[in-house]
Amino acid sequence: MTSFEGRVEELRNVSIDCFENSNIYSTTFFLTHCHTDHMKGLRSYIFLKRLADETNVHLYCSEITAHILATENTFAEVVHKIRVLPVGVSTIVNIPSHTGPAEDITVTLIPTGHCPGAVMFLFEGEMGRILYSGDFRLCEGDVSRLRQLHYLDGTVKAIDKLYLDTTFLSRQYLQFPSRHSSISILCSHISSWLQEEPDNAIYIEMPANYGSEAVFIEVAKCLGMKVHVKDRAYNIYKNIAEIREAVTDDPCCTRIHACLPCGHKFLTGDKTTMLPCQGKLMKLRIIRLCAMSFTSKVYDGSLESAVLQSACKELFRICYSSHCSYRELEHFVQYLKPRQIEACVIPRNMEVADILQLLREISRGGNGYIDLPVLTVSSRKVTRNGVSTDVKTFFSSRHTEQQNTITSHNETNMKEASQCNMQNEEGYVDSEICRLIAEDLKPKIGDHDVDVRHRISQAFLETAAALNKPAVRKNC
Numbered sequence: 074m075t076s077f078e079g080r081v082e083e084l085r086n087v088s089i090d091c092f093e094n095s096n097i098y099s100t101t102f103f104l105t106h107c108h109t110d111h112m113k114g115l116r117s118y119i120f121l122k123r124l125a126d127e128t129n130v131h132l133y134c135s136e137i138t139a140h141i142l143a144t145e146n147t148f149a150e151v152v153h154k155i156r157v158l159p160v161g162v163s164t165i166v167n168i169p170s171h172t173g174p175a176e177d178i179t180v181t182l183i184p185t186g187h188c189p190g191a192v193m194f195l196f197e198g199e200m201g202r203i204l205y206s207g208d209f210r211l212c213e214g215d216v217s218r219l220r221q222l223h224y225l226d227g228t229v230k231a232i233d234k235l236y237l238d239t240t241f242l243s244r245q246y247l248q249f250p251s252r253h254s255s256i257s258i259l260c261s262h263i264s265s266w267l268q269e270e271p272d273n274a275i276y277i278e279m280p281a282n283y284g285s286e287a288v289f290i291e292v293a294k295c296l297g298m299k300v301h302v303k304d305r306a307y308n309i310y311k312n313i314a315e316i317r318e319a320v321t322d323d324p325c326c327t328r329i330h331a332c333l334p335c336g337h338k339f340l341t342g343d344k345t346t347m348l349p350c351q352g353k354l355m356k357l358r359i360i361r362l363c364a365m366s367f368t369s370k371v372y373d374g375s376l377e378s379a380v381l382q383s384a385c386k387e388l389f390r391i392c393y394s395s396h397c398s399y400r401e402l403e404h405f406v407q408y409l410k411p412r413q414i415e416a417c418v419i420p421r422n423m424e425v426a427d428i429l430q431l432l433r434e435i436s437r438g439g440n441g442y443i444d445l446p447v448l449t450v451s452s453r454k455v456t457r458n459g460v461s462t463d464v465k466t467f468f469s470s471r472h473t474e475q476q477n478t479i480t481s482h483n484e485t486n487m488k489e490a491s492q493c494n495m496q497n498e499e500g501y502v503d504s505e506i507c508r509l510i511a512e513d514l515k516p517k518i519g520d521h522d523v524d525v526r527h528r529i530s531q532a533f534l535e536t537a538a539a540l541n542k543p544a545v546r547k548n549c
Contacts, residue, residue: 074110075208075238077417077451083200083234084178086168090207092120097529100127100169103180104134105207106191107141107283116147122532124151129169131156135182137190137313141283144309158182160192161221171524181221185209186252187395188283189313195221201233204411208238210395212251213404222409235411236451239418240396242431245368248398250379255393256288258379259360260295262389266358267296267328274348276339277331278361280395285331285362286316288393292329293319301330301350324350346387358387364394403435413447425450 079091080099088096089103093114096102102124105111114120124130134142136157142148148155158164160182168176178198185191187208196203204222216222222230241249250258263275277292277300279285289300299321302310307322321327332350339346345354372378372392381390397405406414414436416428432448 075417075451076419077236077415079113081196081203081205081236083203084168084196086170086176087196089194089205089236093117097123098171100130100171101166102130102132103194103205104132104138104142105185105194105205106135106188107138108188108208108281111207118536119529119532121147121151123529124154126528130154133158133166133180135160135190135192138192139190140312141190141309144305160184163197163221183219183221186211186215188281189286189316202230203234203236204232204409205236206238206417208240208396210252210397211401211405213401216405216408229409232409232411234413234415235406235409235446236415236417237402237406238396239402239416239428239432240420241364241394241398242402242416242418242428242435243420243423244399244431245370246364246398247369248372248374248400249364249367249394250372250376250392252287252393252395254376255362255379255391256291256295258376259288259362259391259393260292262358262360262380262391263292263329264296270356273356273358274328274330274351276333276348276357276359277329278337278359279331279335280363281335285393286310286319288362289319289331290316296329298329299327301327301332303332303334356387358389361388361390362393363390364392364396366390367392399431399435406432406435411446413449416448416450419450419452425452 075090077090078094079088079096081087081089086098086100087103088099088101090105090111091113092102096114097119104115124132131154132151133156136159139155139157142155143152158166158180161184163179163181165177166180168178170176176198178196178200181195181197182192183195185193185207187210191207191209193207193209194205196205222232224230249255259277266273266275277285277288283306289302293299299319301324302320302322304322307320310316310320324330324332330348330350339348339357339359346357346359347354348357366381367379367390371381379392382388383390414432416432419425419428428450429448433445436445436448
């Protein structure tokens with residue numbers, strides 16, 4: 074899970090993959106992909122209002138990411154402020170400033186192999202050349218084929234700063250099978266189980282709402298059978314040519330399913346399992362695609378070690394990673410040789426000092442990369458009260474979660490969201506926080522950003538007033 078706070082220090086008016094706290098001051102926003110840890114604050118009332126009200130404020134992303142957002146009613150009133158950038162093509166983007174002239178920078182989207190629509194952002198301009206990786210999975214050697222990172226003569230472009238996905242920057246995860254190998258193992262297991270008996274079925278358990286679409290495509294191609302997915306996912310996939318032929322919303326036309334929320338608890342009988350879309354107990358084999366279970370002690374590079382059978386006989390884990398392994402990160406860094414690196418993820422059970430040491434190790438390598446880059450680690454700061462220690466905090470974490478739930482689950486638009494009663498157990502804390510923040514953000518003598526401070530302060534006052542109103546809840 075990313076710990077990146079959103080602000081790119083080289084681009085003072087730009088925020089990426091975080092849309093809360095001081096990021097609200099940014100004039101230009103970028104989203105790498107639609108996973109929740111990269112969408113903090115994206116559905117909040119205050120961000121949506123800023124996006125809707127400010128003429129020159131836009132959100133930039135890939136076409137598939139924009140399509141996924143457009144399927145949510147939450148974004149209905151701001152869909153015209155979402156700007157699609159082409160993948161692989163350099164585009165000049167104008168970055169407005171609160172205090173001076175706007176700045177033009179060149180932005181190039183590079184596919185990351187993480188999930189549909191996921192991209193890296195390569196920023197080029199007077200500030201130098203900045204690469205924000207987002208979440209990515211590139212096997213060793215893949216980076217040499219990314220023409221966007223090379224000049225026409227094949228020379229590698231100098232990267233001044235690399236914001237790096239370090240999810241598996243750990244010697245516990247030295248290597249993973251390629252996704253092609255993982256999918257081959259998966260297809261073999263599915264085929265074997267389905268051939269045993271005509272009533273056998275498969276459930277593919279996904280690690281996230283999006284990100285395993287390549288699995289669906291290859292499974293359908295290999296086995297000639299579509300994958301049943303939940304309705305909300307199907308409504309997105311049916312408009313994406315690469316995916317729609319691999320999935321179905323009809324549970325009766327296939328024996329392969331991936332149609333339940335993450336973490337669903339199955340009801341089991343004697344050698345049978347309840348699959349809700351079938352409404353009956355059946356012989357179901359559950360296959361969980363994951364990477365965390367496959368440490369270097371478990372996965373040794375052989376195909377056999379990429380599969381784990383649970384004590385529950387019909388649950389199998391197959392090693393499948395959409396993030397780089399330690400060695401893949403090492404290859405990526407040594408190939409690009411950036412002048413600075415900022416780690417954007419702190420892996421579980423690791424401290425900042427551990428990350429810095431590992432960054433030093435993968436930067437040295439054996440390819441003559443002698444001059445170590447400047448190394449830093451991103452970290453989100455939260456106080457014991459649940460309020461970010463960032464000086465320009467906007468919401469308590471509880472308030473944000475409540476508002477996100479209402480806007481996404483009930484598909485209200487942002488105006489309706491602001492009118493819902495968002496009281497917590499104490500009945501007043503959230504609105505009081507909004508009021509205090511509004512007071513803190515009021516323009517002061519000498520401020521250069523008077524207009525934006527006034528608008529944001531006013532928005533918080535309106536939110537506080539809405540939270541204090543007796544609620545007439547319409548399906549909220």
